[in-house]
Amino acid sequence: MFSYLQKIGRALMVPVAVMPAAAVLMGVGYWIDPAGWGGNNALAAFFIKSGAAIIDNMSVLFAIGVAYGMSRDKDGAAALAGFIGFMVVTTLCSAGAVAQIGLVEITTNSELAFSKINNQFVGILSGVIAAEIYNRFYRVELPKALSFFSGKRLVPIVTSVVAMALSFVLMYVWPVVFSGLVGFGTQVTEMGNVGAGIYGFFNRLLIPLGLHHALNAVFWFDLAGINDLGNFWAGQEALDSGAAVLGETGRYMAGFFPVMMFGLPGAALAIYHTARPENKAKVASIMVAAAFCSFFTGVTEPLEFAFMFVAPLLYVVHALLTGVSVFIAASMQWIAGFGFSAGLVDLVLSSQTPLANQPLMLVAQGFVFFVLYYFVFRGLILTFNLKTPGREAADNDETAQDPSAGASSHGEVAGLVLRLLGGKDNLTLIDNCATRLRLEVKDSDQVAVSELKKHVPGVIVASKTALQVVIGPEVEFVADELKQLANA
Known part of the structure; x- marks a missing residue:
């Protein structure tokens, strides 16, 4: 099982490799137009939309990239099958399609769940299924009457059929999974600052499945009356209306800044320092780009997916440290917010809002987490001989x-x-x-x-x-x- 997860991890490097470029494009756009986010500057809009074209389609990129990367001979037919499988599942499990098919009763909760079916988990699942079908059927010969559909042409057809079966299962399973996540998130908010830390932990832990969006919908928006993000940016208006509390509104966002701006770059430095000498130049090029994206824009996937599957222990530790960071920031009432993610751009943008509270202390906390991440990651990598990028040849x-x-x-x-x-x-x-x-x-x-x-x-x-x-x-x-x- 572990070797299979490593295989998935290597395949994920195909779509992850394009993320830093996309994140940089968006970050530059936000920097050019920090107030309007492209609304006041055509050049900023050009950069932001170019990057968003990639970032907003991460799920389908995972489907295509995983299918391609896990196929036996890295063939385009597998990538096409991954795309087809993803489209079949997300189309059949969309709220409108589920209501039209009529197998599952549509409620308010299930409609919300099906509206979130376009996620990374479904993308990875579609890619894995497509790759396995490709590896099994790409050399199958059909009878002469159907010979045109033999071999690689058969793979997308079989994938579409399997995707239909998967969609049938997800129609019943997905609302349960999604509702469970939303219910869990609602209970966590009742636990105050400790709950904020628990949220931070599960926010990172669910990223491999792409299910963290379900939790975010509870904490950041008005799904359960919390609306942390909306109230923070509403500023004085929300404060005057009683919908926000100074020093509390924003606590489900603030603690991410020390991790994304400082902690993960510290982890990247540890990965570089523990790489084999002959691999350091290659690892440096990857880690520098990924660390810059995490610091500047708050896009962490290029870094996280670099060790998420090849060293799961590090990812669990990363999730724990994120929870600790969110708890500390919430307890100390160091508050900042974000509209895109917890990077430098959003820290600067949010520092002057009415509900921001001592945002520079998040930077001080960040320096501590840089050191903490570096030594914890370095120690674990060397102690357990974890195969992070650049260390695979050390056996x-x-x-x-x-x-x-x-x-x-x-x-x-x-x-x-x-x-x-x-x-x-x-x-x-x-x-x-x-x-x-x-x-x-x-x-x-x-x-x-x-x-x-x-x-x-x-x-x-x-x-x-x-x-x-x-x-x-x-x-x-x-x-x-x-x-x-x-x-x-």
């Missing part, structure tokens, strides 16, 4: 060097590896991660392991049919050459 004291150094080309390295693997007849699957070839063979006894170790930094025989060949940073090019040779 068995391997040194992920480039075996193609010198006169050998990527094609020559691939040819050598293929021969020592027992030839293409013994090779059934070719995949790769950051530094390794991840291979499946018919029989590992046919692999010349000792000879192969003379030409590459390391070889790991995981089972009778699975092995890994350590190549180094150029592994993707070697994998491409190996696939061409195997399919020749």
Whole structure:
């Protein structure tokens, strides 16, 4: 199960890789027009809408990216199937479609639930299902009369049918899940500052499923009469009407600023410092961009998805620390709010509002959380040898060097590896991660392991049919050459 989650985590890097660019675009737009958010400046609107085109469609990006990344040969047919599966589920489980189909009675609560069906959880689920269907059916041959629909053309068709079955299940299950989350959120608000911390914990914990929006709807908007975000930005009007309390309104937002602006960048620094020396340049490029997005705009997904699945322990600790931060800010009545997310832009924007209270203390708290995140993440990564980005090649004291150094080309390295693997007849699957070839063979006894170790930094025989060949940073090019040779 853990290895399967790691596989999903690697696949998620496909859509996550575009998020930093989108977040930067939106952040620049907000910076240009901090008051109107594009309403007063055409250039700001151009930047904001360009970034929003990606951020607002995260769910479908996950469906496409996961399906593509988990498919056996990274084929576009799998990506298309992921998109089709997602569209079928979100269309059939939309409030209007559910009411028209008539299988489930539409109530106020269930209508709200179905209006939130377009979420990351459904995107990831659709992508995983599409990839599994692709891997199972992409070589199926139908009778001659239906031969046009054989192989990869069959995958989207089967995916659509399975997505229909999934939609049927979700029509009954999703309102229950959603209502449970909303009911839980309502009870938490009755617990005061402790409840705020609990909310912060579950807000982060539910992000992998995309279900944190259900909780946000309770705390931030007027679903249950709390309307923390709405009252905060209403300012003096809300204060005069009794709908807001100075030092309390905004407590479900304020504690996120120290985490998103400082804590997660501290975690990124820890991930960089614990990466293998030969991988640090690559890890730095990812972590710097992701940390900047988290600090400047409050978009945390590029950082969180980098360790969410490959090191779940770190993510649980991250959720706990977020809860602590929200609790501290609420208890001390250090208040700021956001309209987009808890980044620098929104901190500056909200600092002058009537309900803001000592927002600079959130910065001071942030410095403490930067140090806390750095040392906690660094300690856990080293203590438990967690495979965060850049550390995957550390198994068995391997040194992920480039075996193609010198006169050998990527094609020559691939040819050598293929021969020592027992030839293409013994090779059934070719995949790769950051530094390794991840291979499946018919029989590992046919692999010349000792000879192969003379030409590459390391070889790991995981089972009778699975092995890994350590190549180094150029592994993707070697994998491409190996696939061409195997399919020749």
